[in-house]
Amino acid sequence: MAGQIDLDRTTVADEIVALLRDRIVRGELTPGAQLSENEIAQQLGVSRTPVREAFIQLREQSLLRILPQRGSFVAPINLGQVEDSYFLRETMEIRIVGLAAKNCKAKNADRLRAIVNRQRTLLDGGSDAAFVKADDAMHRYFSEICGRPRVWKVISDAKVQIDRLRCLNAQDQSTRERIVGDHERIVDAVVGGDADAAVGAMTHHLRHIHKNIERLAQQFPGYMDGQKFPSSRAAEARAQRVGDMTARRRTADNNQP
Amino acid sequence: MAGQIDLDRTTVADEIVALLRDRIVRGELTPGAQLSENEIAQQLGVSRTPVREAFIQLREQSLLRILPQRGSFVAPINLGQVEDSYFLRETMEIRIVGLAAKNCKAKNADRLRAIVNRQRTLLDGGSDAAFVKADDAMHRYFSEICGRPRVWKVISDAKVQIDRLRCLNAQDQSTRERIVGDHERIVDAVVGGDADAAVGAMTHHLRHIHKNIERLAQQFPGYMDGQKFPSSRAAEARAQRVGDMTARRRTADNNQP
DNA sequence: ATAAGTGTACTACCATGCAAGTTAACCGGG
DNA sequence: CCCGGTTAACTTGCATGGTAGTACACTTAT
Numbered sequence A, B: 001m002a003g004q005i006d007l008d009r010t011t012v013a014d015e016i017v018a019l020l021r022d023r024i025v026r027g028e029l030t031p032g033a034q035l036s037e038n039e040i041a042q043q044l045g046v047s048r049t050p051v052r053e054a055f056i057q058l059r060e061q062s063l064l065r066i067l068p069q070r071g072s073f074v075a076p077i078n079l080g081q082v083e084d085s086y087f088l089r090e091t092m093e094i095r096i097v098g099l100a101a102k103n104c105k106a107k108n109a110d111r112l113r114a115i116v117n118r119q120r121t122l123l124d125g126g127s128d129a130a131f132v133k134a135d136d137a138m139h140r141y142f143s144e145i146c147g148r149p150r151v152w153k154v155i156s157d158a159k160v161q162i163d164r165l166r167c168l169n170a171q172d173q174s175t176r177e178r179i180v181g182d183h184e185r186i187v188d189a190v191v192g193g194d195a196d197a198a199v200g201a202m203t204h205h206l207r208h209i210h211k212n213i214e215r216l217a218q219q220f221p222g223y224m225d226g227q228k229f230p231s232s233r234a235a236e237a238r239a240q241r242v243g244d245m246t247a248r249r250r251t252a253d254n255n256q257p
Numbered sequence C: 001a002t003a004a005g006t007g008t009a010c011t012a013c014c015a016t017g018c019a020a021g022t023t024a025a026c027c028g029g030g
Numbered sequence D: 001c002c003c004g005g006t007t008a009a010c011t012t013g014c015a016t017g018g019t020a021g022t023a024c025a026c027t028t029a030t
Helices: A012-025 A037-044 A048-060 A079-103 A106-125 A128-145 A149-166 A173-191 A195-219 A233-240 B012-025 B037-044 B048-060 B079-103 B106-125 B128-145 B149-166 B173-191 B195-219 B233-240
Strands: A064-067 A071-074 B064-067 B071-074
Touching (some): A012 A048, A037 A048, A048 A064, A048 B048, A079 A128, A079 A173, A079 A195, A106 A128, A106 A173, A128 A149, A128 A173, A149 A195, A149 B079, A173 A195, B012 B037, B012 B048, B012 B149, B037 B048, B079 B128, B079 B149, B079 B173, B106 B128, B106 B173, B128 B149, B128 B173, B149 B195
Antiparallel strands (some): A064 A071, B064 B071
């Protein structure tokens, strides 16, 4: 039993959730790829129980499809679900940013400036993950400013499906620069207390994201919803080789270690 | 091993989730009540495994608090969370009803009329559960009309915390009549294609609900957030006696049935 | 050669057993 | 009477074993 997983003081199942969720969202595990309880358990050096518990949680997050007695597969990116996620995010964030503009104190303004400044420093050298994290930080902080920190969790959970789509290819430099510019304009309006301008800037920002969603959806039709599951072994085998986690499956030949 | 649980073709764990979720939301299991994996498993005639998997899902829905090696307790009703749930619901439903008014076809109008008519028939004889179900049906259908059926799931999940609060005492007749009246005004506006009127009526309707929330929160302070968990055995014992599910715990005296 | 039948290797599901940790009651000494 | 130490009965977390069901490959009959 190795100590491959040791981050903080949560259960093993929760750590596996975080691990697999990250791999699925980042696209390392692609839609349709098969994940077996046994296999994950062996690779992580734990028993099947916490893995199974993690699978159930991922299913509830619409990231995994569990077919009883057949297998567990990374869920396809449901385009309708992506659209609904965007709808929810847009609706909530637009209202939130308007409220934030009316409630922004001096301390909030300082923090907002710091957040976007940090994001700008990440423009060149920063990794994609760090940039995304800084991106989220601003949106999340608006939720805090208007006194509703838990609302961000709902938005964030819905946003996962959007993030999966976005992670299909890395953002180019011009896109990242536009994002930071958008953020700076939004923060300017919020700090200035101009709710209408804030809502307008946020709307503009999110619409750009929506355009990207549509482009990516057309670019990667294979990962989208229509895909059937148990059939089409060829497609699954192709998907499996993307991540090393599902690289080789055991066969009758190499049963013993 | 009895066949106490047999509804449809899902896993045992999922049925336990539905069962316990219902008991918690309806207030049969009150905040602070202890639920042990062993006890539930025995009462349902299943092993601890599916019960445990159900507990984890309920934890993710903020309905259960699992303290490792200590116990699992029905979560208190977090007032901040209730407020955030209301905020989300209000924001989403107001936008949705405006869109529904613009998109309402003749077929939708007929179904809306049918839904409120049915709710009115339930005004006198109907059970509380049936009335609530009919209530939800209208709100859910608005989500369908504007082509975003999945958004209702998010609203509904958030609404659980509000429902817990509401179920603390049954609605009196005048409240139910006011609700149906509200619904009829909303439907009138939507069917008439008047988005502004629909938004106004929905806002009015939801504000009433919010007033009720505040009243109930003051009425039942014991179920609210501040409650500590492992301490105050007296409060827990009191809570336990509410539902027969947790009526008597085994002690050293009555081990055998 | 094609189609139906059979076996085998997988899958997720659930039952059970053990371990680590917490709590509360009990008991003896101050 | 009050306080500290011990023990016993709980709790959840994790490991493991057995079972029903599925799918694929092989065999056999047509």
